[in-house]
Amino acid sequence: MNGTILSIWIKRSHGGPMDNVESAELIAGHGIAGNANQGGRRQVTVISEEAWKDTLADLGATVDPSARRANVLVRGLDLEQSQEKTLRLGGCTIRLLGETRPCELMDEMKDGLRSALRPAWRGGAYGAVLEGGEIRVGDPAALSG
Numbered sequence: 001m002n003g004t005i006l007s008i009w010i011k012r013s014h015g016g017p018m019d020n021v022e023s024a025e026l027i028a029g030h031g032i033a034g035n036a037n038q039g040g041r042r043q044v045t046v047i048s049e050e051a052w053k054d055t056l057a058d059l060g061a062t063v064d065p066s067a068r069r070a071n072v073l074v075r076g077l078d079l080e081q082s083q084e085k086t087l088r089l090g091g092c093t094i095r096l097l098g099e100t101r102p103c104e105l106m107d108e109m110k111d112g113l114r115s116a117l118r119p120a121w122r123g124g125a126y127g128a129v130l131e132g133g134e135i136r137v138g139d140p141a142a143l144s145g
Contacts, residue, residue: 003076003141005089006049009066011036015105018066026092028132032071040128045070045100046087047124048079059116067109068117070100070124074141080121082143086130090139093131100124 009018014036025033031043047070056063065073072089079096087094102123106114117123 001077001143003074005072005135005137005139005141006075007073008137009071010034018069020066023134023136025134026129026132028129031129041097042126043128044094045124045126046072046074046079048077049073049075051122055116055122059112061110063110069105077141077143079125082125085143085145087127088142090135091133092135094127095130096125096127098126100126
């Protein structure tokens with residue numbers, strides 16, 4: 001399954017603002033350089049544009065995808081049930097480890113957003129960086145395995 005990176009965000013601190021950037025450095029075993037989440041299993045979070053549009057349709061509202069607080073927005077990839085699959089972002093490799101479940105911060109962004117994100121992995125997936133490097137908006141994205 002092939003797609004494209006549409007947006008990249010870096011979270012300065014837990015619960016802090018999401019900075020929209022054109023490129024980011026992924027570090028194997030750590031995550032995104034400058035991002036609050038480092039190490040562990042949740043090094044990078046990814047959402048799909050298609051799932052986000054379905055969420056907004058159910059919500060009946062327009063909300064910027066940065067409100068989801070994910071690191072990468074992709075087009076053309078279905079992340080549902082992607083646990084243990086390999087995600088290629090540009091020249092980087094991420095092992096997807098599970099579903100990113102929406103937290104209470106979602107309803108602070110827009111009332112009802114948390115519930116609208118629950119079905120079909122709409123909240124996205126998280127994973128660990130296996131092979132680092134630079135990713136850029138417009139780079140290819142591919143899911144395999």
